[in-house]
Amino acid sequence: MKAQETPDIAKRQQAFKSRVFWFIAGAALNYALISTPFKYLATHTELPDLAKSACSLAVSSTFFFLWNYFINFRTDSRRRDALARYCGAVLLMWTLSTITLTILKKFDAHMALSVGRFPIDLDIVATQFFLAGLKFFLYHRWVFPLGKTEATTPAIRDERRVQV
Numbered sequence: 386m387k388a389q390e391t392p393d394i395a396k397r398q399q400a401f402k403s404r405v406f407w408f409i410a411g412a413a414l415n416y417a418l419i420s421t422p423f424k425y426l427a428t429h430t431e432l433p434d435l436a437k438s439a440c441s442l443a444v445s446s447t448f449f450f451l452w453n454y455f456i457n458f459r460t461d462s463r464r465r466d467a468l469a470r471y472c473g474a475v476l477l478m479w480t481l482s483t484i485t486l487t488i489l490k491k492f493d494a495h496m497a498l499s500v501g502r503f504p505i506d507l508d509i510v511a512t513q514f515f516l517a518g519l520k521f522f523l524y525h526r527w528v529f530p531l532g533k534t535e536a537t538t539p540a541i542r543d544e545r546r547v548q549v
Contacts, residue, residue: 407457408521411449412513418445419486420506438486446479453529467528474528478520486512 423441426432432440454464454471489508498505 404525412517415445415449415513416506416509418448419509419512423506423509434490435483435487438490439483442479442482442486446475446482450475453524470528474523478516478523481516481519482512485515 419441421441422444423437426437426440430437450471454468486508489511496507498507
C-alpha cells in the first residue's frame with residue numbers, strides 16, 4: 386500500500402513545486418505587463434492614478450487570464466466547471482490590485498530602486514507582494530485545485546479492490 390502512495394505524494398509535491406516556480410516567473414512577467422502600460426500612461430496622458438492602475442492591471446489580467454485558461458490549464462476539473470471560479474478570482478484580484486496600486490501611488494514614499502539601468506517601480510512590486518499569498522491560495526486551492534489523492538477518495542479505492 387505504501388509503495389502506491391509514495392509516487393502519488395511525490396507527484397503532488399512536484400506539481401506544487403512546479404506551481405511555485407511558475408508563480409514566481411509569472412510575477413516577473415506580471416511586473417512587466419503592469420509597469421510598461423503604467424509608465425506609458427503616466428508619460429502620455431493625464432489620467433488619474435486609479436485609471437492608470439486599472440488599465441495597466443487590465444493588460445496583465447487579460448494576458449494571464451488567456452494564458453492560464455487556454456494554455457496552462459492545470460487541474461482535473463473541466464474548463465467550463467472552473468470558468469466561473471476563474472472569472473470571479475480574476476475580477477477579485479484585479480479589483481484588489483487596482484485599489485492597492487492606486488493607494489500606494491497616492492502615498493508616494495519617494496523610494497527608488499534600480500537594477501542596472503532599469504528603474505523598478507516599488508509600488509507595483511509592493512502591490513504584488515501584498516496580494517501574492519491571497520492570489521496563490523485562491524488559484525492553487527479554489528480555481529485550479531489538484532486532483533484528489535487515492536487516500537482521500539475511499540470509494541474509488543474500494544472499487545479498485547473489487548475489480549482486482
